[in-house]
Amino acid sequence: MDLLIDSGNSRIKWAYSQGGQLRAHGSAARGAGIPDAAQAAWQAGPCPTRVMVANVAGHRFAVQLDQWLQARWQLVAECIQVNPDQGGIHLAYAQPERLGVDRWLAMVAAVHDTTGPVAVIDAGTALTLDVVTHDGWHEGGIIVPGIELMAEALLRKSSGIQFGTQGDMAATTTGPLGTDTHSAIEKGSLYAVTGAIEHALARRGATAQSGLSVIICGGNAALVMAELNLQCRHVPDLVLRGMQIIKGGG
Known part of the structure; x- marks a missing residue:
């Protein structure tokens, strides 16, 4: 039994892989170290034969993870690296090692799941489309930039934009346009992200008649899906599925 870990910029996801199935899924917000929820779940779970990680969280997290695994098991x-000879994908990047491993694994899983x-x-901290x-x-x-990152950058770099009172921060709107600074930034960030997706696919020539499937994952997947004028399939564990395919030599 293998423990598969997807360590992203803001969240960590995991699952156990056995007999071609993923089970005991979990996820937690990632702070400075390994989240308590992840440690508790791994301690309560079985001892894995091996641990595989797709890490875009940086070297510090990799060191912390190895220290924890050494102490426990x-x-x-x-650590999975992009390998153009695996996964059945001919990468567009001239330097494949510069492609994020999470993007590669998501593509591997998507290709194996479609014809x-x-x-x-x-749709995570950053939004990617391939x-x-x-x-x-x-x-x-x-x-x-993802929805939250875009909003945070706007607030950080624009001293004239203020949320104002606590009531203003808590205000929400169900209409198409924001009715306060908070909701206007939220709507603008969401529309910028979804507009980028739709524009890129339109420029590529993707239409309903082109047979293009759309698969989405990431923490903001549901929010983005609700706004897109596209038929999407939500696969939350897409990166973990890609890891499972790669570990099996697919």
Whole structure:
């Protein structure tokens, strides 16, 4: 039994892989170290044969994870790297090692789960979109700040924009436009993200008749899906599924 860990910029996800199935899924917000919820879940779970991690959280997290695994199970994590010879995808990047491992694994899982061309969206701290043809050719993608990151950057860099009172911060609107600073920034950030997706796919020539499937994952997937004028399939554990395929040599 393998423990698979997807360590992103703001969250960590995990699942156990056995017999081709993922089970005992979990996730937690990632702070300065390994979240308490993750440690508790791993301590309560079985001792894995090996631990595999897709890490975009940086070297410090990798060191912390290895220290924890050594102390608990005398194991060292196997850190997955982008390998253009695995996964059945011909990457568009001239330097494949510069592609985020989470993007690669999400594409691997999406391609193995569809028969035609597929667009893969990861709506997390950053929002990424990648398109892969029916025969596994990666056409390329886009990266934009995610909804929260975009809003935070606007507030941090614009001293004239203030949320104002606590009541203003708590205000919400169900209409298409914001009715206070907080909701206006939220709406603007959401529309910027979804507009980027739809514009990129329109420029690519993706239409309802093109047979393009759209698969989405990430913490803001539900929010983005609700606003897109596209038929999307939500696969929350897409990166973990990609890890499972790679570990099996797929």
